Amino acid sequence: MQKITMADVAKAANVSKSTVSQYLNKRYEYMSEETKKRIAQAIEELGYQPNFVARSLKQKSTSTIGVIVFNILHMLTTQVLRAIEDVCQERDFHVIVCNTDDDPEKEKKYIEMLRAKQVDGLIIFPTGRNYEWYEKMVNESFPLVFVDRTVPDLPVDAVLLDNYKAAKLAVDHLADVGYERIGIVTPPLVSYNIPRTERVEGFKLAVKARGLQVMDEYIVNLEIPCIKEGLTKLFRSGCPPQALFAINDLTLMEVLHFVQENQLRIPYDIALISIDDVPFASIYTPTLTTIAQPAFEMGRKAAERLFQKIERSHEEKEPQILRLEPVLKKRQSVSWHSNL
Amino acid sequence: MQKITMADVAKAANVSKSTVSQYLNKRYEYMSEETKKRIAQAIEELGYQPNFVARSLKQKSTSTIGVIVFNILHMLTTQVLRAIEDVCQERDFHVIVCNTDDDPEKEKKYIEMLRAKQVDGLIIFPTGRNYEWYEKMVNESFPLVFVDRTVPDLPVDAVLLDNYKAAKLAVDHLADVGYERIGIVTPPLVSYNIPRTERVEGFKLAVKARGLQVMDEYIVNLEIPCIKEGLTKLFRSGCPPQALFAINDLTLMEVLHFVQENQLRIPYDIALISIDDVPFASIYTPTLTTIAQPAFEMGRKAAERLFQKIERSHEEKEPQILRLEPVLKKRQSVSWHSNL
DNA sequence: TCCTGATACTAAATCGATTTAGTAAACAAG
DNA sequence: CTTGTTTACTAAATCGATTTAGTATCAGGA
Structure with a gap:
């Protein structure tokens, strides 16, 4: 048969x-x-x-797009993916998902293979370290949209968080409530990781703008497994921060572990705010104040932009960089208390 | 050009x-x-x-598999997907991901479209309500593996949790510690959702096996948005349970919301155990005792089985149903305390 | 010298659709 | 009665690879 x-x-x-x-x-x-x-x-x-393959060969279109992410296990990624998939579903497109683990070699391989498979477009959370491949796609005006990170000096469409504003929201909220000694926790700053850099930069600017001091020892930038130790040292010192700003969900987890191990009381011993609206923010005790990234909107916008480019890939060359608004979710981990 | x-x-x-x-x-x-x-x-x-499409047409193989899930936003799904992707990566295969939202119509459409795109195999978290389509694939001995749920009376490979054992682990742990009045919280029991049914069934068996009473009013089966209300009613009654068993992460979230709104203290007012090792289990206060599903193992096993079938799809007809072992993660939300 | 077999290629068929150019029949208009 | 137009199709080329069945050349053995 x-x-x-x-x-x-x-x-x-x-x-x-x-x-x-x-x-x-x-x-x-x-x-x-x-x-x-x-x-x-x-x-x-x-x-x-x-047989859709035969059709694709003749029509030079597979109704399939590729999405290359660092790690599907990150909440943000999952939500963005879900939104992308929804947009694709409306158009009878399919999504091939690939994990790079932030490894440029894997990213290169995936770009090559997905293009060989004739995907109609790519949405990439770029490692930022495959400049020539990105450039090649741009030159061929192959439909491409970056999400979360972008690459300097490359005219490519991107959907990003407004990281400066996110940092400003955090700092302003803490300062509004009355905090003055504010620390920030981040993984190491590396040149290709724009969001991290922007968040720390935005933090410094916002602190200065409020007339507060930027204290270098309050900027904890360490590999994830070292964060707890770094915080322990910081809090043993004479004058620890009153509030901490965790720049993403993974660092938040480390901060919470630190808080737990040291039996600190939030917000009395330490106030907490973070980027990424983790799913347990509203059930944690106390509930956690966060800066939410509009993940679904990011995914939707990225997919819609990609389809614009797929549908008329020659026209308009001007790359469009969307900076989406972070949203402050006020909860209990930042709140005023008498013994400040 | x-x-x-x-x-x-x-x-x-x-x-x-x-x-x-x-x-x-x-x-x-x-x-x-x-x-x-x-x-x-x-x-x-x-x-x-x-051009891989041309090659695929001639070779009748696309080096692509489809994975159809309810919702990529569920932790379990994400982890299973990640494991599948890792296995595929080793073999230079790609993964197309589709969300059904547990809607059989969408599932049907995806099965059709993915087969039209000539995927080499499918891994499905089945809605359970497309019997004829599942059957058709089985009859054609198209490489197919079910994950999480299976369909009765259909000879198809599946990778599942041993739900009876998971329920038994939960009940035994609670009973060992000293709890006697144990409740279970679940979304509504429907015929096509085997894991739910098995967990509740396993719960009843385990309770009886410990010589305890199965109390019907302690079996809270309600739509997710109604759970809080149901629990409130139950706890206003004369004799509320001392411990609750949430059968998955979503119900756990509702239980935690309920606990928070009513200012209950875990484990003093209520002990808690759940299936799905949620990422915040170890940072919640108190830390949460859970029954972990071996999600990565499930994904890996499912993918490996699928590749076995892809590589020699004619041989051996006997479907293989893998029941993976749940793992008890003892933490603080179940522990002995004086005022029991 | 002729035959055999290895080496190093090529022409053409094939995969399963889409698409273009064309044809036959029916009918209307001049 | 011829010509032109519309209708309802079909033959054949095409997409870009893989694969089978050959072919031409040359070396070595009988």
Whole structure:
């Protein structure tokens, strides 16, 4: 029992392959009712299922896009992916998902393979370390959208968080409530990780703008596994911060572990705010004040932009960089208390 | 500037397409060094990138699998997906991800479309309500593996949690510590959702096996948004349970909201155990005792099984149903205390 | 010298659709 | 009665690879 092809249907319906093809593509213009019925019947009887690969070869379009992410396990990634998938679903597109683990080699391999598979476009959370490949796609005006990070000096569309504003929201909220000694916790700052750099930069600017001191020892930038130790040292010193700003969910987790191990009371011993609205923010005790990234909007915007480019990939060269608004979710981990 | 094809390379290297094809597939048997060099050079100069779609058409294999899930936003799903992707990465396969939102119509559409796109196999978290489509794939011995749920009376490979054991682990742990009035919280029991049913069934069996009473009013099965209200009613009644068993992460979230709103103290007012090792289990106060599903193992096993079937899809018909072991993660939300 | 077999290739068929150019029949207009 | 137009199709080329069945050349053995 081998596969039924269009030729089999054509034979069964006593018409040519071309006519079957027209029928399937709903080009009924010059087709008799009689013929339509016969084809429909043949398809039904034989259980014919079209082969999309053959169609893709001829039409040079696979109705498939690739999404290359660092790690699907990150909440932000998952939410962005979900939004992308929803947009694709509306258009009968499919999504191939690839994890790079922030490894440029894997990223390169995936870009190559996905392009070989003729995906119609790519949405990438770029490692930032494959400049020539990114550039090549831009030059060929291959539909491409970056999410979360972008790459300097490359005219490519991107959907990003307004990181400066996110940091400013955090600092302003803490300062509004009355905190003055504010620390920030981040993984190491590396040149290709723009959001991290922008958040720390935005933090410094916002602190200064409020007329407060930027204290270098309050800027904890360490590899994730070292954060707890770094915080322990900082809090043993003479004058620890009153509030901490964790720049993403992973650092927040470390801060919370630190808080737990040292039996600190939030917000009395330490106030806490972070970027990424973690799912347990509203059930933690106390509830956690966060700066939410509009993850679904990011995914949706990225996908919509990609489809714009897919539908007319030649026109308009100007890259569009969207900076989406972070949202402050006021909860209990930042609040005023008497013994400040 | 149009696409470079194999024919262009052949012309440039002054050989036939066949030879270029042999070269690309590393069939060097009868190929002179001279020719190899010329082809390599032509590929380099023209920047030739193979078209995988054409290859797929001829070879009847796309090196792509489909994974159909309820919702990529669930932790379990994300982790399973990640493990699947890792296995695929080793084999240079790609993964198309689709969300059904537990809607059988969407599931049907995805199965159809992915098969039309000639994926080499499918891993499905089945809605359980497309029997004829599942059956059709089984009959054609199309490579298929179910994860999380399975469908009764259908000989299909599946990778599942041992739900009876998970429930037993929960009940035994609670009973060991000294709890006697144990409740269970679950979304509504529906025939197609096997894990839910099995967990509740396993719960009842385990309670009986410990010589305790199964109290019907302690079995809270309600739609997610109604759970808080149901628990409130239960706890206003004369004799509320001393411990609750949440059968998955979503119900756990509702229970935690309930606990928070009513200012209950865990484990003094109520002990808590749940299936799904949520990421905040170890940072919540108190830390949460859970029954972890081996999500990565599930994904890995499912993918490995699928590849076995892809590689020799005719042999061995016996479906293999893997029941993976849940793991008790003892933490603080279940512990002995004086005022029991 | 002729035959055999290895080496190093190539021409053409194939995969399963889409698409273009074309044809036959029916009918209307001049 | 011829010509032109519309209708309802079909034959054949095409997409870009893989693969099978050959072919031409040359070396070595009988």
